[in-house]
Amino acid sequence: xxxxxxxxxxxxxxxxxxxxxxxxxxxxxxxxxxxxxxxxxxxxxxxxxxxxxxxxxxxxxxxxxxxxxxxxxxxxxxxxxxxxxxxxxxxxxxxxxxxxxxxxxxxxxxxxxxxxxxxxxxxxxxxxxxxxxxxxxxxxxxxxxxxxxxxxxxxxxxxxxxxxxxxxxxxxxxxxxxxxxxxxxxxxxxxxxxxxxxxxxxxxxxxxxxxxxxxxxxxxxxxxxxxxxxxxxxxxxxxxxxxxxxxxxxxxxxxxxxxxxxxxxxxxxxxxxxxxxxxxxxxxxxxxxxxxxxxxxxxxxxxxxxxxxxxxxxxxxxxxxxxxxxxxxxxxxxxxxxxxxxxxxxxxxxxxxxxxxxxxxxxxxxxxxxxxxxxxxxxxxxxxxxxxxxxxxxxxxxxxxxxxxxxxxxxxxxxxxxxxxx
Numbered sequence: 001x002x003x004x005x006x007x008x009x010x011x012x013x014x015x016x017x018x019x020x021x022x023x024x025x026x027x028x029x030x031x032x033x034x035x036x037x038x039x040x041x042x043x044x045x046x047x048x049x050x051x052x053x054x055x056x057x058x059x060x061x062x063x064x065x066x067x068x069x070x071x072x073x074x075x076x077x078x079x080x081x082x083x084x085x086x087x088x089x090x091x092x093x094x095x096x097x098x099x100x101x102x103x104x105x106x107x108x109x110x111x112x113x114x115x116x117x118x119x120x121x122x123x124x125x126x127x128x129x130x131x132x133x134x135x136x137x138x139x140x141x142x143x144x145x146x147x148x149x150x151x152x153x154x155x156x157x158x159x160x161x162x163x164x165x166x167x168x169x170x171x172x173x174x175x176x177x178x179x180x181x182x183x184x185x186x187x188x189x190x191x192x193x194x195x196x197x198x199x200x201x202x203x204x205x206x207x208x209x210x211x212x213x214x215x216x217x218x219x220x221x222x223x224x225x226x227x228x229x230x231x232x233x234x235x236x237x238x239x240x241x242x243x244x245x246x247x248x249x250x251x252x253x254x255x256x257x258x259x260x261x262x263x264x265x266x267x268x269x270x271x272x273x274x275x276x277x278x279x280x281x282x283x284x285x286x287x288x289x290x291x292x293x294x295x296x297x298x299x300x301x302x303x304x305x306x307x308x309x310x311x312x313x314x315x316x317x318x319x320x321x322x323x324x325x326x327x328x329x330x331x332x333x334x335x336x337x338x339x340x341x342x343x344x345x346x347x348x349x350x351x352x353x354x355x356x357x358x359x360x361x362x363x364x365x366x367x368x369x370x371x372x373x374x375x376x377x378x379x380x381x382x383x384x385x386x387x388x389x390x391x392x393x394x395x396x397x398x399x400x401x402x403x404x405x406x407x408x409x410x411x412x413x414x415x416x417x418x419x420x421x422x
Contacts, residue, residue: 001361002100004034017106020322022115030099037092047084051077101205102212105357107322108331114321120334121321126305127314129338129345134399138341139390140272143169145401146420149273160270161262161277163386168418172392172405173280175412177255177385180282180307184382188303190253190284195233197257198224203236206362208328218259218277226259230283231379238287239362242372249296250287253382255280273386274346280385286378289366290356293376297353300380301333304349307383311406313391314338316345330355335383341394348387351380 007014011027018026054073061070112121143149148169154162165173184190204210204225209217209232218226227233234252243250258281269275284303288296301317308315320332329352336345356374359365365372396404402419410416 001097001357002103002106003360004030004096004100007031008034014106018103020107020111020113021104021325022323023103026099026103030096033092033096033099037089037096040089040092044084044089047080050080098211101361104327105330105354107325108353111325111331112319112321115323116321117324119321120324121319123317123319123333125314125316126309127338129314129340129343131340131343132397132399136340136343136394137397137401138272138339139393141341142393142397142401142403146403146418148418148420158277161275163273163276168413168415169389171413172409172418173385173389175409176388176392177280177282179409179412180382180385180388181253181255183307183310184253184282184284184303188251188306190251193234193237193252193254195227195230195254195256197227197259199227199233199236200224203232203239206236206239207232207358208361212327216261218261227256228260229258229281229379229381230254230256231285234283234285235287235358235377235379236362238359238364238375238377241364243287243364243366243375245289245366245368248287248289248366248375249292252285253282255282255385273390276386279387282382282385284351284380284382287364287375288378290373290376293353293355293378296376296378297331297333297351300378300382301335301351304335304351304380304382307388308335308337308348308391310408311388311392311395313395315348320350326350326352328352328354328357330357337387337391339391339394341397346387346390348391349381349383351378353378 007027007030011031014027015025054077058070058073061073112119114120140149140151146169148166150164150166154164157164181192185192198220201210201223204217209228217228220226234254237252238250258279260277262275262277284300286296286300305315305317315335315337318334318336320334325332332350332352334347335349335351337348339346354377356376358377359374364375364377366375392406393403396406398404402417405413405416405418
């Protein structure tokens with residue numbers, strides 16, 4: 001959500017900001033709606049003032065027995081009230097909110113120019129991409145050969161883009177999630193939080209999934225939505241709140257399933273576990289003062305990077321360009337992991353600073369002196385569990401098809417190696 005005052009103050013600048021997102025000029029239409037809204041408010045306020053003034057005159061006329069004057073004044077009041085009702089202030093306010101609510105966040109000036117992922121900028125890299133001295137397999141080839149990854153049964157149960165994991169791979173998925181959650185709570189200071197997996201429309205609106213991205217969501221028959229990420233309920237914990245300044249920063253983490261319809265992804269990553277309708281993710285959310293959000297963005301990203309390093313993975317940080325930055329973000333760093341089986345970099349985490357974009361939608365503020373100030377919100381994957389499992393399988397595969405378990409996971413797994421016999 002944008003501040004209408006920003007559009008009024010610099011319409012050309014607002015249009016230039018939207019142009020970076022590949023959008024046509026928006027300010028003229030928004031300002032026309034805003035002018036109609038302001039005119040309706042003025043009419044309503046004028047009608048109320050007329051009613052207050054004439055009511056006193058009506059009382060005076062009736063007191064002196066001047067019925068003709070009283071009736072004339074009553075007619076004027078009725079006309080003013082009717083005009084105010086016809087102004088439809090609520091509808092005009094809703095039109096302005098709707099026009100602003102479907103527009104993406106303003107990008108930070110430092111965000112690289114570009115149209116799509118090919119224009120993203122690599123910031124730094126940990127390790128070098130490599131290939132084992134044998135023919136590396138992709139994760140689904142490894143999992144199926146081990147007899148522990150079953151796509152046919154998943155399709156029978158639920159359709160495409162689902163997976164059944166068995167035995168050691170099911171345990172590996174659980175170990176990854178639990179280890180990451182423990183790492184972020186015990187070493188990085190996040191508060192472990194168990195959240196609802198079904199939320200209402202107001203919650204989806206608060207973080208920007210509605211109204212623009214409804215087709216990407218799973219909706220229940222009673223009007224609730226399955227969460228696409230724990231970012232949604234975690235961030236909305238501060239919706240309609242005025243926080244004490246001393247309460248900030250707030251840092252939340254949750255291990256939860258995520259549900260995505262993958263609308264528009266037909267034909268993409270149809271094999272394996274890369275793009276699923278259901279997957280687990282450890283989410284990181286921060287709520288901070290505006291002046292602290294840049295440092296918090298770096299801190300959050302480093303927390304996610306630490307996960308990948310500890311798992312022995314090769315990874316890089318990428319600064320997303322203007323055309324690839326998500327709807328609610330002012331800037332985003334993606335972490336990409338090298339998959340030897342695919343011989344490709346694949347995204348495993350996105351860490352975004354949303355500035356006050358979500359806070360304005362949620363009316364999330366904190367008390368600074370006598371003022372109520374919008375907080376800044378940030379979110380990131382710490383990291384996607386399924387993709388971490390994929391990366392571990394492909395990175396630590398052995399020539400005999402077994403998988404070496406990263407050292408940090410061995411206490412959780414109870415073994416150093418995954419093979420068909422486990």
